[in-house]
Amino acid sequence: EVQLVQSGAEVKKPGESLKISCKGSGYSFTSYWIGWVRQMPGKGLEWMGIIYPGDSDTRYSPSFQGQVTISADKSISTAYLQWSSLKASDTAMYYCARQGKAVAVDYWGQGTLVTVSS
Amino acid sequence: QTVVTQEPSLTVSPGGTVTLTCASSTGAVTSGYYPNWFQQKPGQAPRALIYSTSNKHSWTPARFSGSLLGGKAALTLSGVQPEDEAEYYCLLYYGGAQRVFGTGTKVTVL
Numbered sequence: 762e763v764q765l766v767q768s769g770a771e772v773k774k775p776g777e778s779l780k781i782s783c784k785g786s787g788y789s790f791t792s793y794w795i796g797w798v799r800q801m802p803g804k805g806l807e808w809m810g811i812i813y814p815g816d817s818d819t820r821y822s823p824s825f826q827g828q829v830t831i832s833a834d835k836s837i838s839t840a841y842l843q844w845s846s847l848k849a850s851d852t853a854m855y856y857c858a859r860q861g862k863a864v865a866v867d868y869w870g871q872g873t874l875v876t877v878s879s
Numbered sequence: 880q881t882v883v884t885q886e887p888s889l890t891v892s893p894g895g896t897v898t899l900t901c902a903s904s905t906g907a908v909t910s911g912y913y914p915n916w917f918q919q920k921p922g923q924a925p926r927a928l929i930y931s932t933s934n935k936h937s938w939t940p941a942r943f944s945g946s947l948l949g950g951k952a953a954l955t956l957s958g959v960q961p962e963d964e965a966e967y968y969c970l971l972y973y974g975g976a977q978r979v980f981g982t983g984t985k986v987t988v989l
Contacts, residue, residue, distance in 0.1 A: 796978070798925075806917075806925065806968050806980040820976030856924055864913035864972045865930035872924050 763787040765795075765857050765870035772876045773847050780843035781873045783857030790838035791815035794860040797831060797842045800872075801853045811860065812840055847877045881905055883971055885981040890989050891959045899984045900951040901969030907950035908971065914952035915970040916945055918963075925968065929954060956986070964988040 768782040783795060796811040810821040814833040821831070833840040840857060857870040882904040891897040901914060908914065916929040927936050929945035932952065942958045952969055969981040 798980075805983045806919075806970075808970070808978040808980060810976060811978075822976055822978070858925075863931040863934070864915065864978075865927075865934070865936075866915050866917075866970065867927045867930070867936055869924045869926070 763859070763868045765859060765868055767855075767857060767870040767873045770874040770876070772878070774879055775849055775877055776846050777877075778843070778845050779847055779875065780841050781855060781875065783840045783842075783870050785838045785840070785859070788859075791835050795833065795840040796858050796860055796866065797829075797840075798856040798858060799825075799853045800856065806856075809842070809855075814838075814840065847875075849877050849879075851875060852877050881973060881977070881979050883969065883979045883981040885967070885969060885984045887982070888985045888987065890987045891956070893959060893961060893988055895959050896955065896957045897959060897986065898948070899954045899956075899967055899969075899986070900948065901953070901971065901981045902951045903971055903979075905973075908947065908952045910947065912952070912971040912973070914945065914947075916943075916952075916954045917968045917970065918965045919968065920965045928967075959988055961988050 764786045766784045791814050794811050797809040799807045809825040810831045812819045812831045814835045830843045854872045856872045859868045860866045884902045917925040919925040928939050933945040944955045946953045967984045
């Protein structure tokens with residue numbers, strides 16, 4: 762069974778750093794892209810970027826370039842999304858999702874809620 | 880900035896049919912945009928329904944179908960069930976890193 766399991770909810774202060782994770786299981790982790798999606802409170806979905814764990818090829822949507830870092834450790838089948846200095850506007854639910862051939866986005870993680878507040 | 884536009888809301892009766900559309904600010908949507916469709920219910924992660932315009936995942940109910948219609952991607956729900964009440968999002972691929980979600984359509988079953 763394919764599963765993407767994300768790390769738990771986080772509460773942080775502005776200026777702090779954070780790294781959240783997405784662990785894949787039930788499939789060949791290095792053969793599929795993993796994307797990250799933001800959903801701000803009460804708003805729609807936004808595509809942030811994507812990584813191919815097989816060779817760490819990483820691509821960012823223009824709105825998120827320079828704002829976050831996406832990485833992966835294929836030895837433990839885990840992708841990451843990190844911030845070096847959080848802002849209140851980073852408060853959102855973050856999802857990881859698997860993408861296969863023909864740009865098919867199929868499996869999703871359960872989401873990680875990030876709250877940034879002083 | 881590329882914008883992908885969907886109907887904000889649609890209402891359908893149980894057993895009825897409704898079509899949602901997904902338009903790109905760059906022009907006509909073609910199969911080369913590999914349209915995906917997702918369903919999201921309150922408090923839940925999105926669930927994938929359709930990929931590459933019209934292909935269903937193994938779990939996608941038969942009443943959901945995808946197509947291209949008048950230069951837009953389209954999702955049709957036939958024989959709507961009460962449990963289909965949800966927000967629906969399309970996702971278009973513009974090459975490289977760029978994928979853009981639609982603005983979302985809230986479907987009410989009434």
